[in-house]
Amino acid sequence: MNEVLPQLDELLFSSVEGVLVESVEVTDTAVRIEARTTAGRAACPGCGCWSGRIHGSYLRFPHDLPTAGKLVVVSLRVRRFVCAEDCCPRKTFAEQVPGLTRRFGRRTERLRSTLVAVGLALAGRAGARMTGAFKVPVSRNTLLRLIASLPDPAVAAPRVVGVDEYAQRKGRVYGTVLVDVETRRPVDLLPDREADTLAAWLAERPGIEIICRDRATFFAEGATRGAPQALQVADRWHLWHNLGEAAEKCVYRHRGCLRPTPAQPEQPQEEAEPTASSPWPTGHRFAERTRAKHATIHALLAAGHSKRSVARQLGMTLNTILRFSRATTPEEMFTGQWQSRATRLDDYKPYLDQRWQEGCTNAWKLWEEIKEQGYPRGYASVRDYVSRTLRGKPQPVPATIRPRRHPLDPHPSRRPT
Ligand SMILES: [Zn+2]
Structure with a gap:
């Protein structure tokens, strides 16, 4: 031997x-x-x-x-x-x-480098199965740890850099992603979206000639301070996106200028009616999207999912889910989003006046009533209206004499008294 x-x-x-x-x-x-x-x-x-x-x-x-x-x-x-x-x-x-x-x-260095190669080729789960076939089984976490411990590959400083934000937790935690626009590869991730962080990153790379960014102020500030030599341009995607949004809003505001489509004689009147009550015509992109979201959210809530869980599943914020869940029909979402008129107290003043005349002088109760009808603001404006305007009006008659009438009730006289 x-x-x-x-x-x-x-x-x-x-x-x-x-x-x-x-x-x-x-x-x-x-x-x-x-x-x-x-x-x-x-x-x-x-x-x-x-x-x-x-x-x-x-x-x-x-x-x-x-x-x-x-x-x-x-x-x-x-x-x-x-x-x-x-x-x-x-x-x-x-x-x-x-x-x-x-x-x-x-592990010996050669086993380590073999496991790293497997991890880089197949990542965690598939890599762990492959190491089993090699008779050196390791867990997927071991493979991922080995990859994470590798030194970062040297990246050449980009000439044209794209800056945008990315979500670590959507709606809560955002970071900044930097992309080499010429190679189309991510160069670095910054932990936040602050102007200082971006400026410091750019200052370390004086070779940057063009910065492609959206119009967020923190990116504008960071780019100006960190790379004053670089030309700043708005990136194409954000330009198109912003233009599309602006055009959509503008067209919606001028919808009154559009001539109504002549009614089809063979179409029965009953079918045309539901769309007429909606501010958005059927087939509109916004409307269809909102209707689909509304249906999905209400279906999930009806199936017993919590609002927080629905928000997680659909990748929406909890506030959005709350707004959708409060709206019994999708049309209420259009009202809330697009008719700023309906968010003002003026729209509810006729009702408040009428309730005052009926004898309801409790501002809190009045606020609760109009809140049920969709008034989105707080109690303070109702209290102010009651104390400044309504208190100057003639003394209301006692509530027992006149029954309460809902403004939408077309036949108040037919109700039992
Ligand atoms: Zn020593």
């Missing part, structure tokens, strides 16, 4: 200097390699001083790549040296074998 051992050194540790194989034991399932280090001295990782004073030795058992389908167990004797530098805080240190071991590492 002894004359075979030098060849085994060459075979097992061909690219590693300073390791001597002492014995190799092959069983049915595993190959056990006993080896030791041979270098006369080692460099202290604390101060960099070389030392040849041996303090002691111990065994390490790094996992290695399997050989011929068998598990390889390396039993490596390494030494601990005494640091030659008196003032070094690290009095003793363990030697490492370059290309084979690393501090605290439980």
